[in-house]
Amino acid sequence: MSDQFTLEQIASQVRRDIIRMVAGAQSGHPGGSLSSTDFVTALFFRVMKHSPKHWSRDGKGNDMFFLSAGHMSPLFYSVLARSGYFDVKELAEFRKFGSRLQGHPSVEHHLPGVYVASGSLGQGLSVAAGAALGKRLDKDERFVYVLVGDGESEEGQIWEAAMFAVRHKLNRLIAITDWNGQQIDGTVDSVIALGDLESKWNAFGWKTFVCDGHDMNAILSVFDKAHAYSETGDKPVMILMKTVMGKGVDFMEGTHKWHGKAPSKEQEQQALSQLQETLGDY
């Protein structure tokens, strides 16, 4: 698919999926899903080595992706379906009774691509670190990726995991922060400011990169740099993706108000008119 379509075209379809899923369910979280769309699309359609059709929960021989910020499930489900883990038609079942596409990712319903449940925040970095340890024990050279939110980084467990990953030299763990500066109650700065995240992660002993999270060339380039570093370095990698909450839909951009709110029918149409249908809607 990525050979036929540019990553930007795929990202546009993913954004349409996000809007249609949240509007269809009349609940869900569009803001962070849209801010993380570009680099998650790059991961699933270019960067990661994975086997969507033959996915197995042990992750052996494949790169693994963990969504710590489980509320970005519309984005997660869209890239999983669009990259072949399951039929895109199933996206219509998001948040419906009996669906495998639970409000927040679950393994109880056996959705391919989901390794552990997430949604209660701050836990995914620890789980990903454990998975990276497992790969080391298995002499499996593939990478473990994990996406955390910037607001989520107010959870103390993120920083516990930060120390653990350094202590155990998990150089094939690549964490990504969606640094959109917004959370439910307002801007991150107004709620509990995180300060200089780059200095913080450096101080915790991580190899840290900062990247424009909406520039596809910059995104591909930063992943190349992260991989190159991992060949010789012994630190885990944090990529801070500078993003805009709600990116791609003008009235959702840059505000916390669309963190967890569904658009009305009219707003859905308005949003979709700004997002090109490239791969065909589900």
Place this chain on the structure above:
Amino acid sequence: MKEYTNKGNKDTRSGFGAGLLEAGKMNPDVVALCADLTGSVKMDAFAAEFPDRFFQCGIAEADMVGAAAGLSLSGKIPYIGSFAGFVTGRVYDQVRQVVAYSGTNVKICASHAGITLGEDGATHQIMEDIGLMKMLPGMVVINPCDYNQTKAAAIAAAGHVGPVYLRFGRPSVPNFTDENARFEIGKAIMLNEGTDVTVIATGHLVWEAVQAVQSLEKEGISVELINIHTIKPLDSDAVISSARKTGAVVCAEEHLIAGGLGESVASLLARTNPVPMEFVAVDDKFGQSGTPAELMKAYGLDSEHIINAVKKAISRK
């Protein structure tokens, strides 16, 4: 009653340590994580024998739970160790989301459980942990009674696919069960057959119950004594058939009444075969500093209290 001999006092946490080491020798997938209590929880022998399979987490129990869940994905069998309060109440949401709900094969090993932690006081003496853990769907809850049984339980945990909560303690207590006894998760052990009353005991209270039964027999009271080491899944058949036979039940445990073994038994019998019941457990109180023996007596967790509870239960028949 059948004779039970104390083969020498030993702490159940050392039984866990020995069992973990044995499990590690038997299965290369067994790994262990600890949050800065390696010696206290007796994981040091495993750490020395298998340094590449032991992971220090520091004082960061929440992270330890998550890391264990991640390790389990590739087929590892992680045992995580700390004090009981710090791997249950402190990390309840982590255990709930990435262990129980995610069905990961993590063994939560909880030392220093209950009031017999002693001098450290109530901050460290958790008596709510059985309740917290048994409420989680799919969680197996085990509370063995002595060194030998704890060692066997630690080995058996590796053979069960899914989350396990294994609870044990700090003090040296009589080691009286057979070291070659087969440990089957979910299977009650009949320690004595009787007709007047059933005593169902778990953990450190089992030896107290043995003492109580010996004393009661001298008074002509015939007591059926059941050791429940697996509180969940509960051996329903053993509980129901004994309650039908004797018509009265006493449950004894080092835990609050709320959420404990006694409540599981009461719930089962209320639905199947209601009989008068008494509870030897702590009633809605926190502990305090003291020696284990002082505290067991003061909080009503000794053989004398079991004897009184038995007589009360029989009088209510």
